[in-house]
Amino acid sequence: MAKIAYILLCHKDPDAIIAQAGQLTAAGDCMAIHFDARASDADYAQIRNALKGNQNVIFSKKRIKCGWGEWSLIQATLHALQAAVDQFPRATHFYMLSGDCMAIKTAEYVHSFLDEHDLDYIESHDFFESNWIKTGMKEDRLIYRHYFNERNQPRLFYAAYEVQKRFGLTREVPADLQVMIGSQWWCLRRRTIEMILSFLRNRRDVVRFFSTTWIPDETFFQTLVRHLIPQQEIDNRTLTFLMFSDYGMPVTFYNDHYDLLLGQNYLFARKISPEAHELKDRLGQLYASEGVSFHISDEGRNLYHFLAGRGRVGRRYAQRFWEIGNSLGPERELFLLVCKKWHVAKRLVDQIASETTIPCIEYIYDEQETPLPDLGGIETTLTKRSRHRRAVARMLYDHFQSNKLVLCLDPANLDVIRDFCTDQARTRILEIECAYSDDYLTGHAHRVGLAGQNSSDEAIARLLPTLRNALAYESELIRGIRNDSLFHLRETADRAENEAVIAEFLGVSTDQAKAIMQLEYLFAD
Template identity: 55%
Template sequence: MARIAYILLCHKDPDAIVAQARRIAAAGDFVAIHFDGRAAQADYDAIRRALDENPRVTFAARRLRCGWGEWSLVEASLLTVRAAFEAFPRATHFYMISGDCMPIKSARFAHDFLDAEDCDYCECADFFESDWIKTGFKHERLIYRHWFNERTQKRRFYASYALQKRLGITRAVPKGLQIRIGSQWWCLRRSSIATILEFCAARPDILRFFATTWIPDETFFQTLVYHLIPRAEIRSRTLTFLIFSDYGMPASFYNDHYDLLLSQNHLFARKISPGATELKARLGELYVDPDARFRISNEGQRLYTYLTRRGRVGRRFAGRIWETEATLGQEHELFAIVCKKWHVAKRLAYAIGAELEMPVVGYLFDEMDANLPHLGGIDASMQKRHRHRRSFLRMIFEYHGTRRLAICLDPADLDILRDLAQDRTTLHVLEIDCELSDAYLEGHAKRIGLASDATAASVLQTLVPALRGDIAFERDAMRAVAGGRLAILQQDGPGDEQAQALREFLPVPLETAQRLARIPHLFSD
């Protein structure tokens, strides 16, 4: 059975470190600790007094003063790995964590997970070809030597870099190494650790190279694992759940994230807020609970992206050439039915089409099967439909030989509606304002991938109000764009008001509008 030796790098909160180590030891695992040399000696002494007698806890031989982006972080990791390797011969896996990490699965789950597959978990993306580095230095991290800390010695860091660049002083990557990059939170088997330690002893030149690269904790172990371990035995991922913002800052987790964290396909999470004492207590109890069961939905990253970007509306400051040069023409009339409930909009659209003998297509910019004719390939992908939207619609008009066409749009299709409103065609817009229950919004979240059947109820309770607010935002923005072209059909409105809304939208007599307003089961789910 798997036994894990946790490599714990930390620099604060001695009480939390002691609690973490005791928790790990109580579950039958091991922990090796490096407490940053920059931290107070009194804090380190307190940790040693509390844990020195525990046979499942050991410490790095030396305390190094660590700095972000420096070799010192890798050196501290190597010191702690060696201590764990020697102290715990029964350890089968070595898992790097920080003082901000907490388990989000039980020890039993973690052991079973690692037993299931004989492999290493280490993110090993290609340094040069991948998009792992979003901004800033890339190859400059390697070909120039970095002796100074960019955060604490910024002037020296950039002066040194500028001088080397001006003088053309560069260096090559050591022969035979393919530089890889990824998360520093890896989990490696004992055999892989032994191989890496032997390699480090035999190749001090490799250590010297990485010692003056920038942010080597993202490249050192990742490159050696890829270089030394068979590819089939590497899973290029981290077992630690972490999220970075658009600005490269790690997201923190709080007390109300408990259910969300447990549903992720990871063993630990980083980083837990220092103030989330309730969350830490619950996760601590979870790790030593052998009966804990988990439902994995793994929507955390998608949820974070959705919630943080909600309300950001993309803007184009210049029209695309194929859109500015294409027009539907003044001779055409386009009837756009906007509704979040697609089945409701399509029921009404096809009823209108039958009543007025007008061609109808469904959500042509949102679903592949939208009652479309074959148009020579422009209809074959959503990307083509969006890229050539005016030409696409004009081809539908021409295919049917008509001057009238009814389509369906989602309220989120704001840029499409804005584009059509700017065209010379005659545009009519009908909004169907439906009632959206919590149950419907939960189903909507699952349909768009923000949730699944395994998502915890507490997560859905947080998500549903956000979705409701998002839909309200889309509705208000759509109404502003539609302006005087807009008619609104209220689900809960009286029949005469519904008929009046349809008359505003369509050139039909009152009797026809009343007949359309009485479509059986129009609003049924």
């Protein structure tokens, strides 16, 4: 059975560390702690005194002053690892943690999971080919030597950096290594750790190289594991659930995130707020529990980005630089059918196509599989269509040899709607207002990844009001568009009223409008 040696790097909150160590070792696992030498000696003494009777807890023989982005973090980890390897010969796995991490599954579940999969869990992507680094220096992390801390000594950091750049003082990556990058929160098997420690004893050149790279905790273990372990024995992911905001800051979890965390396909979560005492207590009790079943929905990231993005979507009024002067033409008419229920809009465009000569295209900027004519390749992906939306629309006019065109759009695609409303073409918008039952909203949450198949009824019930408000807000934003040709087709209106709207919107006869609206099940789910 798996026995885990937790490698805990920490620097604050001694009470939380004591509780964390007690909770994780109560189930038979063990822990090696490195407490930052920059931190309070009194706090360190408090931790040691509180845990001195726990035979499953040891401390690094040497404390390192750690700094963000420095080699010191790796050195501290290696000290803790060596202590754990020596002290806990029965440990089968070594799991990297911080003081902000907590288990979101039971020890029973964690051990069973590791027993079933004889793998190393570490995120590792090719340093040069991947897009893992979003901003800041990339290659320069490796080819120049970094002796100073960018946060604490910015002037020295950048002065040394600029001197090396000016005089071309670059260096080569060790020839036999393919540098990888990924999250620093890993879980590795004992034989992998032993191979890494043995490798480092024989390869001081590798230690020298990484000791002056920038942010080596994102590259050191990631590179060595890929170098020493066959690919089929590595699962390229972390078992610690963590998210980042749009600003690159870690997302913090609070008391009301308990159910969400348990539903994620991970073993631990980071970062737990220091003030989330109730969440910490519940997760601590959970780890020691037995017979708990978990319903994995794994919707956490999609749900966070949905909730965090409310009010930030579709706020662009000006044209993108590549679209300036890229007009459809004043002689053309564009009819936009805007509807959240795609099946309703698709039924309506089928009717329009069958009763008129106006070309109709379904959700061209929202759905990859929308049927389209050959437009020379620009139509192949949603990314291309959206980036060159006016060009795509012009090519559709030309393809159908018509000055009229009907397009379906999701109301969330507000930037596209606004963009076409600023064009010289005569743009009309028909907002199809549908009723949204709880069953429909639940299905919508599943379809867009805001809920998983195993999401609890309570979690969905809390989500539904937010979803309903989000849809109402999208409708409000559409009404805010300055367009004199905005029409509304309502599920709650009688047929005669909707027929009049269709006739005016499309500029067709009353008989044609009646034929278009003869579909009895237009709004049916």
